[in-house]
Amino acid sequence: MLPIDAAAHASAWRRRHPADKAVLSFGLLGCAVALPPWPGAVLVAVTVLTIALGFAEVPARRLWRAARAPLGFAVTGALTLLVSIRADGVGWAPDGPRHAGELVARSGAAGLAMLLFAFTTPLSDVLPRLTRVGVPAAVVDVAAVMYRMLFLLYDTTARINQAQAGRLGHRTRRARWRSVAGLGSAVFVHAFARARRLEEGLAGRGYDGRLRVLVDEVPVSRGFVARSVFLVAAVVVATLLLESVMP
Amino acid sequence: MHIAEGYLPWEHAAAWGVASAPFVVHGARALTREVRDRPENTLLLGASGAFSFVLSALKIPSVTGSCSHPTGTGLGAVLFRPPIMAVLGTITLLFQALLLAHGGLTTLGANVFSMAIVGPWAGYGAYRLTRSLLDRRGGTMPLDVAVFAGAFVADLSTYCVTSVQLALAFPDPDSGFPGALAKFGGIFSLTQIPLAISEGLLTVLVVRLLRQSSRGDLIRLGVLTDARPVREEEKSK
Numbered sequence: 009m010l011p012i013d014a015a016a017h018a019s020a021w022r023r024r025h026p027a028d029k030a031v032l033s034f035g036l037l038g039c040a041v042a043l044p045p046w047p048g049a050v051l052v053a054v055t056v057l058t059i060a061l062g063f064a065e066v067p068a069r070r071l072w073r074a075a076r077a078p079l080g081f082a083v084t085g086a087l088t089l090l091v092s093i094r095a096d097g098v099g100w101a102p103d104g105p106r107h108a109g110e111l112v113a114r115s116g117a118a119g120l121a122m123l124l125f126a127f128t129t130p131l132s133d134v135l136p137r138l139t140r141v142g143v144p145a146a147v148v149d150v151a152a153v154m155y156r157m158l159f160l161l162y163d164t165t166a167r168i169n170q171a172q173a174g175r176l177g178h179r180t181r182r183a184r185w186r187s188v189a190g191l192g193s194a195v196f197v198h199a200f201a202r203a204r205r206l207e208e209g210l211a212g213r214g215y216d217g218r219l220r221v222l223v224d225e226v227p228v229s230r231g232f233v234a235r236s237v238f239l240v241a242a243v244v245v246a247t248l249l250l251e252s253v254m255p
Numbered sequence: 256m257h258i259a260e261g262y263l264p265w266e267h268a269a270a271w272g273v274a275s276a277p278f279v280v281h282g283a284r285a286l287t288r289e290v291r292d293r294p295e296n297t298l299l300l301g302a303s304g305a306f307s308f309v310l311s312a313l314k315i316p317s318v319t320g321s322c323s324h325p326t327g328t329g330l331g332a333v334l335f336r337p338p339i340m341a342v343l344g345t346i347t348l349l350f351q352a353l354l355l356a357h358g359g360l361t362t363l364g365a366n367v368f369s370m371a372i373v374g375p376w377a378g379y380g381a382y383r384l385t386r387s388l389l390d391r392r393g394g395t396m397p398l399d400v401a402v403f404a405g406a407f408v409a410d411l412s413t414y415c416v417t418s419v420q421l422a423l424a425f426p427d428p429d430s431g432f433p434g435a436l437a438k439f440g441g442i443f444s445l446t447q448i449p450l451a452i453s454e455g456l457l458t459v460l461v462v463r464l465l466r467q468s469s470r471g472d473l474i475r476l477g478v479l480t481d482a483r484p485v486r487e488e489e490k491s492k
Contacts, residue, residue, distance in 0.1 A: 010354045010355065012353070012354055012355070012356065013354055034360070037260075037261075037360065037361065040261055041261050041264075041265045041268065041361050042265045074356045075356065077356065077357070078259040078260060078356055078357070078359075079259075081257075081259045081262075082259050082261075082262060085259075085262065085421070088425070088435075088438050088439065088442065089425060091438070092427050092428050092429045092430070092434070093427050093429065093430045093434035093435075093437055093438060094429045094430060094434075095430075101427070101428050101429075102428055103428070104428075107425075111262070111425075114261050114262075115259050115260060115261040115262045116261070117261065118260045118261020118359065118361060119259060119260040119261060119356065119359065121260075122260045122352065122353075122356070122359055122360055123356060125353070126352075126353045126354070126356070131350070131353060131354065144283050144286075144287050146283075146286055146287040146289075146290040146291070146297065147283050147286060147287070147342060147346070149290070149297050149301075150286065150290070150297055150300045150301045150304060150342070150343075150346070151301075151304070151346045151349075151350075152301070153297060153298055153300070153301020153302070153304075153305070154301045154304035154305045154308065154343075154346060154347075154350070155350065156301075157301055157302055157305035158305040158308050158309060158350070160305075161305050161306065161308075161309045162309060162312075165309055165312075165313070185456070185457070185460065186460070188313060188314070188457060188460075189457055189460030189461050189463075189464060190464060191313060192310060192313060192457065192460075192461040192464075193461045193464035193465050193468060193469075195306060195309050195310070196306055196461070196465060196469065196472075197465075197468055197469050199302040199303070199305055199306040199309075200299065200302055200469065200472055202302065203298040203299045203301065203302035204298075204299075206298045207295045207298045207299075210298070211295070215294065215295075216294065217290065217291070217294030217297070219297065
């Protein structure tokens with residue numbers, strides 16, 4: 009399994025309705041993107057980390073591992089804001105460090121808010137409920153097959169990769185090219201062969217075009233949603249108050 | 256390369272979401288029709304989407320010596336057509352955001368526009384154009400060249416659009432949008448032209464192998480026709 013999905017399945021909030029966690033996480037995500045980065049992004053980041061590590065019991069090491077790559081992208085991308093292109097050449101951008109800092113803060117806080125949802129809500133809980141928010145059933149079914157199949161294909165990829173390495177398939181650049189191409193085509197063949205076997209199996213069970221799965225009937229917690237809305241509103245108010253009093 | 260979560264200002268994130276929506280809705284309708292007419296294709300489409308996801312996670316040796324990941328949009332567009340790729344690409348990007356923390360939910364619209372719409376359409380256009388120009392020559396060369404052109408253009412156009420998206424969001428304080436485009440485009444062109452060549456070569460190798468191992472699937476997907484001449488080694492089998 010992928011680390012984020014594995015953590016989501018083992019999360020302390022696993023049994024909560026996805027809508028509960030969506031209100032909280034996406035509310036904070038909205039705050040991170042829409043509020044002034046200073047102090048908004050900092051407040052959002054502190055709030056998310058407190059909730060994730062203190063209440064949702066998200067493993068800190070896994071959270072850091074998931075967050076560091078997008079944070080690295082944000083930092084690298086923000087470096088371009090430090091320089092400016094003028095008619096006489098390249099120079100330092102006025103206010104560049106401030107803009108770069110704000111960008112990293114906003115992106116980091118937003119990334120953490122999204123990870124709060126990802127680390128507490130398995131996709132298998134979200135997908136069957138998407139039809140209730142207007143996503144066509146056919147699209148949801150295709151997404152559900154994708155979700156279930158990609159773990160098998162990842163496993164297949166890892167095994168083929170290991171076998172290729174064992175046959176010195178990664179030894180030279182030429183061999184590596186051949187191995188990657190073979191891997192890509194083998195994954196395609198595996199994916200289609202498995203889809204056909206699934207199709208035959210389902211046909212024998214009276215497949216009528218819908219993939220019905222059992223969904224745990226977990227009620228939406230009005231208390232949790234109310235507390236989430238209150239917390240998001242508190243972050244908004246605190247940001248605006250702090251912004252007005254800070255120099 | 257995905258634009259990270261929260262990287263774009265909210266106005267830009269919303270605007271790219273609105274720009275992507277018609278293509279994704281059109282693709283969703285095409286996919287719904289396909290599944291209604293042939294319910295068994297749900298599984299094949301799911302397999303195609305999972306293949307696209309895994310393909311984008313493969314590490315390819317870059318011409319510059321480092322490793323990188325293919326976008327997979329060119330091969331996806333050649334195999335499954337751009338409207339279907341708009342939906343499969345959107346689902347893939349959503350999964351990448353939630354399962355791998357690559358990209359994000361607020362930047363989903365921008366990433367969909369570059370990777371699931373412009374990339375596949377530009378790549379498919381280059382593929383069709385090259386095939387129509389070279390097809391009369393016969394043999395396997397036209398397909399190889401067309402597949403290379405499709406994957407190369409899809410990869411490069413994806414990154415050109417990403418550069419435009421970033422330049423619009425972060426215009427240069429002195430030279431505005433053109434200066435920012437030169438900055439982002441300059442950085443991407445250094446890394447992406449070699450990567451686009453790598454992805455083009457990899458895609459040609461993958462399609463060559465598929466022509467041997469999955470000819471039936473390629474015929475069913477419309478990449479090959481029964482009448483197309485087969486390779487010499489296939490004739491001798």
